[in-house]
Amino acid sequence: MPLLMLKDLPRYECLLEAAREYPDLDPSATEVFLNLLRTGDEAFRVTEDHLAQHDITHGRFGVLMALWGNCHREGRETPLGPAEIAERTGVTRATVTGLVDTLERAGFVARTPHSDDRRMTSVALTLAGEAVLAKILPEHFRQMAWLMGTLTESERKAFVQLLTKVMARAAERPVAVAEELAVAAARV
Amino acid sequence: MPLLMLKDLPRYECLLEAAREYPDLDPSATEVFLNLLRTGDEAFRVTEDHLAQHDITHGRFGVLMALWGNCHREGRETPLGPAEIAERTGVTRATVTGLVDTLERAGFVARTPHSDDRRMTSVALTLAGEAVLAKILPEHFRQMAWLMGTLTESERKAFVQLLTKVMARAAERPVAVAEELAVAAARV
DNA sequence: GGCAGACGGTTAGGCGCCTAACGACAATTG
DNA sequence: CAATTGTCGTTAGGCGCCTAACCGTCTGCC
Numbered sequence: 001m002p003l004l005m006l007k008d009l010p011r012y013e014c015l016l017e018a019a020r021e022y023p024d025l026d027p028s029a030t031e032v033f034l035n036l037l038r039t040g041d042e043a044f045r046v047t048e049d050h051l052a053q054h055d056i057t058h059g060r061f062g063v064l065m066a067l068w069g070n071c072h073r074e075g076r077e078t079p080l081g082p083a084e085i086a087e088r089t090g091v092t093r094a095t096v097t098g099l100v101d102t103l104e105r106a107g108f109v110a111r112t113p114h115s116d117d118r119r120m121t122s123v124a125l126t127l128a129g130e131a132v133l134a135k136i137l138p139e140h141f142r143q144m145a146w147l148m149g150t151l152t153e154s155e156r157k158a159f160v161q162l163l164t165k166v167m168a169r170a171a172e173r174p175v176a177v178a179e180e181l182a183v184a185a186a187r188v
Numbered sequence: 189m190p191l192l193m194l195k196d197l198p199r200y201e202c203l204l205e206a207a208r209e210y211p212d213l214d215p216s217a218t219e220v221f222l223n224l225l226r227t228g229d230e231a232f233r234v235t236e237d238h239l240a241q242h243d244i245t246h247g248r249f250g251v252l253m254a255l256w257g258n259c260h261r262e263g264r265e266t267p268l269g270p271a272e273i274a275e276r277t278g279v280t281r282a283t284v285t286g287l288v289d290t291l292e293r294a295g296f297v298a299r300t301p302h303s304d305d306r307r308m309t310s311v312a313l314t315l316a317g318e319a320v321l322a323k324i325l326p327e328h329f330r331q332m333a334w335l336m337g338t339l340t341e342s343e344r345k346a347f348v349q350l351l352t353k354v355m356a357r358a359a360e361r362p363v364a365v366a367e368e369l370a371v372a373a374a375r376v
Numbered sequence: 377g378g379c380a381g382a383c384g385g386t387t388a389g390g391c392g393c394c395t396a397a398c399g400a401c402a403a404t405t406g
Numbered sequence: 407c408a409a410t411t412g413t414c415g416t417t418a419g420g421c422g423c424c425t426a427a428c429c430g431t432c433t434g435c436c
Contacts (some may be wrong), residue, residue: 057421057422060422091424094424095424097423102421118430118431119431
């Protein structure tokens with residue numbers, strides 16, 4: 001998350017006070033929200049710092065992981081097109097173009113034209129790309145394990161359930177936004 | 189989070205399988221990590237979309253909120269300098285310069301030179317800035333309340349505790365990174 | 377067969393964020 | 407009082423990400 005969050009989250013009393021002026025403010029919901037974004041950002045930066053040591057950004061890492069195989073090389077050699085990579089990593093095709101440019105310049109991936117469909121291009125890991133992944137991944141996994149090291153297995157399970165609930169809620173957003181836009185349009 | 193996350197998180201069986209090849213991979217830790225980043229990103233985007241309707245980005249919003257008062261206007265009129273804003277919002281001073289530029293162009297904040305110390309500049313909300321906040325905040329609060337609406341009070345409490353634990357762990361990161369860099373330096 | 381439309385990848389332009397470096401000023405020191 | 411050191415805000419340059427628009431290519435339908 002390229003983000004930006006209030007460094008010192010507001011104390012709960014401050015939320016309670018603000019709630020008196022803004023009846024829409026739900027103190028406990030706000031607290032969860034702020035902590036969620038803040039923690040996500042913090043976790044993000046932990047891995048970001050590590051990846052940076054290998055000149056890899058999260059964007060580039062996402063591309064490499066997508067090429068590495070979604071469920072760990074389902075078909076062994078699975079070259080993907082930029083559109084497919086964009087789909088799997090959740091960025092736009094335009095962004096993938098830039099990321100692949102950088103990775104290709106670094107020698108970690110290679111573009112090869114598709115024989116059947118001349119619109120398409122295949123992107124595949126090079127040996128250097130596999131090598132850098134082999135170098136990065138163990139430490140990357142250790143980072144995640146260390147970060148969650150204070151949580152017991154049952155805590156982790158509960159954590160994932162809570163996150164999943166919120167994620168499901170957020171996924172309904174398009175509907176809410178559509179309604180909102182409709183309301184906004186009606187107001188004009 | 190400017191981010192980028194695997195759109196479809198890997199299934200747990202895939203993590204188990206990958207763990208066989210990479211002993212450092214802790215499946216449950218990885219699962220929590222991925223869900224955390226993904227959910228944080230999703231929540232981030234929910235508010236991002238709403239703010240965008242008012243031509244406000246998260247960066248700009250952070251500046252406005254910082255000016256609005258950390259614990260909701262502690263001293264009523266509290267003009268801040270860019271350095272202070274950067275400190276509170278967690279971005280660099282250079283970034284604040286750009287954000288304030290944009291906000292000033294939009295008429296939401298105003299810069300005034302400091303009388304005592306001529307290095308310093310004060311940034312304060314204008315009336316238009318307060319107005320746009322008054323327009324945005326109610327809906328913003330509603331978004332957060334809606335997003336957490338599926339969670340009970342006790343779930344929220346547990347959630348915050350889990351997030352806090354991970355955040356505390358992440359805060360230890362500088363130490364770990366320092367050690368790592370020392371190791372890397374020793375290797376050369 | 378021919379043409380409209382859909383789809384692939386890229387380009388152009390913009391914003392947020394960063395680091396590194398600058399010029400102006402203030403505070404500290406000999 | 408002069409020189410160093412530190413701080414403040416800004417600038418310059420880079421990357422990731424976006425949207426909008428662009429070409430080249432394939433495809434479906436008549």
